[in-house]
Amino acid sequence: MSLPPPPMGLIAELTHRCPLQCAYCSNPLALDPPASELTTEEWLHVLDQAAALGVLQAHFSGGEPMARRDLARLVAQAAARGLYTNIITSGVLLTDAAMAELLAAGIDHIQLSFQDSRTAEAERIGGYRGGHAKKLEAARRIREADLPLTANFVLHKQNAERVEEMIALGEELQAERIEIAHTQYYGWGLLNRNALLPSLAQLEHVTAAVMAARERLKGRIVIDYVVPDYYAARPKACMGGWGNRLINVSPSGKALPCHAAETLPGFTFPSVRSETLAAIWNESEAFRRFRGTEWMPDLCRTCDRREIDWGGCRCQALALAGDAAATDPACAKSPDHGLLAEAAAAAANAPLDLVPRRLHAQDA
């Protein structure tokens, strides 16, 4: 068996704890309890192994990665091993002291999420009073520290009309990158799909606004745009292919080819507590199952986009078509493609009530 190429990135989901309660969160409904989280020593060992395996970028994510008191220690270790370090945060815990610690640790980039361009709307989604102002403060601290800043906005039908305002806010904050990312329907996002999925007209408005802003901001600000799969003709290359570019480690140490993969039945995902990262990446059944093109249904295997789309997303194939090994229904060639139009129609007149993301299901 020849070895696969080494992974490019490690997504370190440090914790599922988060002060925000965004109903579009793509974390699993069954969140890892705090007591199950990897210890500092365990994460340090994961980072050492990741660098040796060929990982180039470490993305510290969650939940809210800043809820871990040892974040700066972990960033310092990753930086010392030559990894490019990135934090994906809500920013509400990014105080002056935390910023100073992260700078000393050698942080390379921070992605700051915003729930909306307007305070009241943002805080209704985040469920955290005062959160929006804290995010604006966090953006200022990142700017003053001379770190590159990405301003991330998650879009859905309840805020899509304000896309121009969001881009303007990103400009005002002097972000290097603006991410206009439509909700991806996994975990809490899937649970709340009817209240979040935009109409085709909303999607077209957002797309036109992004294209116009890209042209206007060319060479100054990069705008990354993530579309919702539900109106797509071709599926996204989820994670750049299963076990192809990225390795995700959950708060409790499960190594996953995609952070939603725990929803897939019939899998035993290896733990970094009991196996080496190299063995997991190179040899584990879980990472090999959908790697490459051998596993594909004929429809994908004979398609000239098989190494562009990689068959789309396995978790979405399961969630929508009931079979993780099927062609992603986001592909217009999929026999299940009609399910997406049905979902869009169901969302069209649905109530806007949201189930907020909570660590303990009984709170929900």
Add this chain to the structure above:
Amino acid sequence: MTDLAAVPKFRRGVKFRYDQVRGAWVLLAPERLLLPDEIAVEILKLVDGARSIQAIVDDLAARFDAPREVIGADVTEALENLANRGVMQL
């Protein structure tokens, strides 16, 4: 049209380094990762925040014994491409 007197710089947060595991140069940027081809690697090695595009072209034209117009077009195209991807500042 890019001015040959312009001094290209890596944008904030961009790192260009040699990766021992792959035996290749890599360009690491905020949530982006590029594996530049051989020509781009030779250009990027000369980006130091002081050299102009013209100076880079002169250096490469001398070392690779190629016409300046050809090298000039290659260098400008490669740097503009990287600028559009948010990696370089021209």
